[in-house]
Amino acid sequence: MLTIEKLKVYGADTAKGLSRCANNEALYLRLVDITVRELSSGSLGEALASGDPERAFEAAHKLKGSVSNLALTPIEIPLSELTELLRSRTPGDHTALYDEIVRKTNELASL
Amino acid sequence: MNENNSFRISEEKRRVLLIEDDIICQEMMKASIGDTYDVIVATSGEEATGIIRAQHDTLSMILLDLNLPGIKGIDVLKSIKSDPEFSHLPVIVMTSDNEAEVECLTLGAIDFIPKPYPASKVILARILRTVELSEDRETLRLTERDQLTGLYNKDFFFRYAAQLDLYHKDAPTDAIVFDVNHFHTINDRYGKAAGNEILKRIADNAIAYVSEAGGIVCRSGADTFMLYCRHIDDYEALLARLSANLDVEGSGENHVRLRMGVYLDADKSIDIERRFDRAKMAADTARDHLTAPVGFFDHSMREAEILEEQLIDDFSTAIREKQFVIYYQPKFNVKNDKPYLTSAEALVRWKHPKLGMVSPGTFIPLFEKNGLIQKLDYYVWSETACHIKDWKERLGVSLPVSVNVSRIDLYDPDLTEKFLQIAKTGGLDPQDLLLEITESAYTEKTDQIITTVKNLRDLGFRIEMDDFGSGYSSLSMLSTMPIDALKLDIQFIRSAFKGQKDTRLLEAMIGLAKSFEVPTIAEGVETDEQYSYLKAMGCDIIQGYYFSRPLPVDEFEKYIVLKLKSEDDLCLPLKN
Numbered sequence: 166m167l168t169i170e171k172l173k174v175y176g177a178d179t180a181k182g183l184s185r186c187a188n189n190e191a192l193y194l195r196l197v198d199i200t201v202r203e204l205s206s207g208s209l210g211e212a213l214a215s216g217d218p219e220r221a222f223e224a225a226h227k228l229k230g231s232v233s234n235l236a237l238t239p240i241e242i243p244l245s246e247l248t249e250l251l252r253s254r255t256p257g258d259h260t261a262l263y264d265e266i267v268r269k270t271n272e273l274a275s276l
Numbered sequence: 277m278n279e280n281n282s283f284r285i286s287e288e289k290r291r292v293l294l295i296e297d298d299i300i301c302q303e304m305m306k307a308s309i310g311d312t313y314d315v316i317v318a319t320s321g322e323e324a325t326g327i328i329r330a331q332h333d334t335l336s337m338i339l340l341d342l343n344l345p346g347i348k349g350i351d352v353l354k355s356i357k358s359d360p361e362f363s364h365l366p367v368i369v370m371t372s373d374n375e376a377e378v379e380c381l382t383l384g385a386i387d388f389i390p391k392p393y394p395a396s397k398v399i400l401a402r403i404l405r406t407v408e409l410s411e412d413r414e415t416l417r418l419t420e421r422d423q424l425t426g427l428y429n430k431d432f433f434f435r436y437a438a439q440l441d442l443y444h445k446d447a448p449t450d451a452i453v454f455d456v457n458h459f460h461t462i463n464d465r466y467g468k469a470a471g472n473e474i475l476k477r478i479a480d481n482a483i484a485y486v487s488e489a490g491g492i493v494c495r496s497g498a499d500t501f502m503l504y505c506r507h508i509d510d511y512e513a514l515l516a517r518l519s520a521n522l523d524v525e526g527s528g529e530n531h532v533r534l535r536m537g538v539y540l541d542a543d544k545s546i547d548i549e550r551r552f553d554r555a556k557m558a559a560d561t562a563r564d565h566l567t568a569p570v571g572f573f574d575h576s577m578r579e580a581e582i583l584e585e586q587l588i589d590d591f592s593t594a595i596r597e598k599q600f601v602i603y604y605q606p607k608f609n610v611k612n613d614k615p616y617l618t619s620a621e622a623l624v625r626w627k628h629p630k631l632g633m634v635s636p637g638t639f640i641p642l643f644e645k646n647g648l649i650q651k652l653d654y655y656v657w658s659e660t661a662c663h664i665k666d667w668k669e670r671l672g673v674s675l676p677v678s679v680n681v682s683r684i685d686l687y688d689p690d691l692t693e694k695f696l697q698i699a700k701t702g703g704l705d706p707q708d709l710l711l712e713i714t715e716s717a718y719t720e721k722t723d724q725i726i727t728t729v730k731n732l733r734d735l736g737f738r739i740e741m742d743d744f745g746s747g748y749s750s751l752s753m754l755s756t757m758p759i760d761a762l763k764l765d766i767q768f769i770r771s772a773f774k775g776q777k778d779t780r781l782l783e784a785m786i787g788l789a790k791s792f793e794v795p796t797i798a799e800g801v802e803t804d805e806q807y808s809y810l811k812a813m814g815c816d817i818i819q820g821y822y823f824s825r826p827l828p829v830d831e832f833e834k835y836i837v838l839k840l841k842s843e844d845d846l847c848l849p850l851k852n
Contacts, residue, residue, distance in 0.1 A: 184395035184396060184397075185304050185308070185392070185393045185394075185395060185396060186303075186304055186307045186308075186396065187307040187308055187396040187397075188396075189307055192303060192307055195303075196299075196300050196303055196304070199299060199300065200300060226343070227298065227343075229372075230298055230300070230301065230343075230372065230391060230392075231298060231300040231301075233372075233391070233392040234300055234301065234304060234391065234392045234393055235300065236392070
């Protein structure tokens with residue numbers, strides 16, 4: 166079961182995330198859970214695979230919003246980098262960044 | 277808390293519309309402000325637009341995410357700010373795109389919340405402050421503006437005019453008041469909606485003028501406007517501009533005329549409100565002047581104003597110290613070969629300790645305007661009654677005297693009681709007092725006035741209708757009117773004998789009175805010619821310099837005594 170302590174160990178800035186939820190731990194944990202499910206749904210992977218740069222950017226940007234607000238730092242770092250690359254339509258292979266996001270998501274999901 | 281206690285604006289949660297499609301952001305925002313605000317969520321621009329349209333009256337604020345599916349947040353913001361019905365709603369934009377901040381603030385957003393969000397307590401504090409400021413701003417917007425025209429109201433106008441003075445100390449500035457001639461008749465004829473439409477058009481014309489030429493404008497009363505602007509030269513052109521497109525639609529007529537009063541290059545050392553008082557005074561001189569609809573304040577008006585203020589200030593002392601003195605002008609019955617003294621008219625003069633003799637033409641219209649005439653009339657009636665009593669006791673003469681009863685007196689429910697008391701105190705018979713009531717008084721609330729006059733007459737007071745023929749009464753009223761004499765308007769006599777003499781109208785009036793068996797009185801008779809004509813036409817009683825000027829009481833007493841000596845001239849019940 167997900168706890169604040171586990172999230173801290175994972176590397177999330179829980180103090181910051183909680184401060185945005187009026188320090189309501191139950192709410193914070195529920196929102197983290199929702200976000201993990203969204204991250205695990207494969208929507209970002211599908212968007213990246215579609216070849217549509219706008220769709221890829223939108224998917225990354227949306228996830229980045231949630232992850233940043235919850236201060237899930239281990240995912241936030243690669244996801245922010247990916248989002249900016251997609252925003253600027255920087256050509257190249259972003260697989261490494263995506264794999265890192267998947268890895269950190271799985272890590273979070275297993276807590 | 278009982279139900280009444282909870283019925284308070286301060287107890288109600290303000291409603292905030294959160295336009296946000298992301299569930300995490302929605303939940304965080306609800307956690308941050310949900311205890312303080314009732315949060316309604318819209319997840320798209322389309323949904324938000326519908327809610328705003330239906331519920332804008334009850335919304336205190338909108339929180340808008342810029343990154344929405346469908347209609348983009350920036351377009352939602354544009355649409356809110358371009359609709360006058362909703363544009364007052366404060367919108368806080370939320371985005372991770374810092375570069376959008378300037379654009380959103382330029383479009384009318386009131387504040388900006390970055391993403392990721394600040395701490396909940398920071399968001400709440402920011403929103404609380406924004407709602408408070410917006411409500412203050414909205415209150416100011418509602419109170420500083422006239423709801424119909426959107427112009428400033430008078431209080432704020434004066435405040436902003438004073439600010440203009442601070443920034444433009446040396447600029448010559450005009451204080452201008454303008455209004456609609458006989459606006460109430462427009463409302464009566466075409467309805468209130470048409471009247472309002474005219475006021476709105478005048479306001480639009482005025483706004484267009486000040487937006488070009490500078491200055492500020494307000495609606496200061498029903499149909500009165502004030503304009504404070506840089507000094508100009510062509511006021512006719514300004515008036516024409518303000519009067520543009522005012523015809524009542526469908527009437528095919530153009531009856532809407534404005535008049536304007538200008539206090540030009542207004543003296544900035546005097547209070548701003550006084551400056552506009554002067555402009556109003558100037559406007560009053562333009563009333564009904566179709567050919568000269570613009571009046572200008574000049575210093576003779578200021579002097580007249582100062583004199584009026586002084587007379588009003590001095591009134592109570594004057595009554596207390598009996599500075600008002602009664603003059604008497606005799607009236608002669610001319611029906612027989614030899615005229616005889618039949619009565620007199622009491623006329624008031626003011627022997628002012630500093631100003632000398634003040635003409636009644638100066639103070640009577642003033643006191644009629646402010647209501648002091650009631651006190652003055654009562655004073656004159658009482659003083660006259662004392663004199664009548666005195667003549668009875670010392671001279672053994674019973675001479676009826678007519679006194680003026682002003683229009684406002686007729687609305688006094690205690691009027692008959694006051695006259696009875698005066699007569700009783702003086703030991704007089706009601707017939708000793710003749711009451712002169714101006715013809716125009718009969719045209720207002722006729723029934724009430726006729727009842728009052730009938731009551732007085734039933735008690736034995738005799739009624740003379742003053743200024744008869746001055747143009748107000750309907751001739752049919754003569755048959756129902758309780759009156760004992762008609763006193764012809766002095767203007768009739770003056771104009772009948774002026775230049776090309778034409779007495780036909782005068783003769784017709786006297787003939788009319790005769791047909792109703794009411795005696796006629798002519799006043800202002802000065803010459804042999806006037807006397808002879810009036811007598812020949814059948815006028816019954818004559819008053820004027822032909823017989824005597826108005827005399828102070830001591831001289832009038834001598835006059836009576838003199839007449840007493842020539843018994844033939846006096847057919848009065850001389851001895852009690």
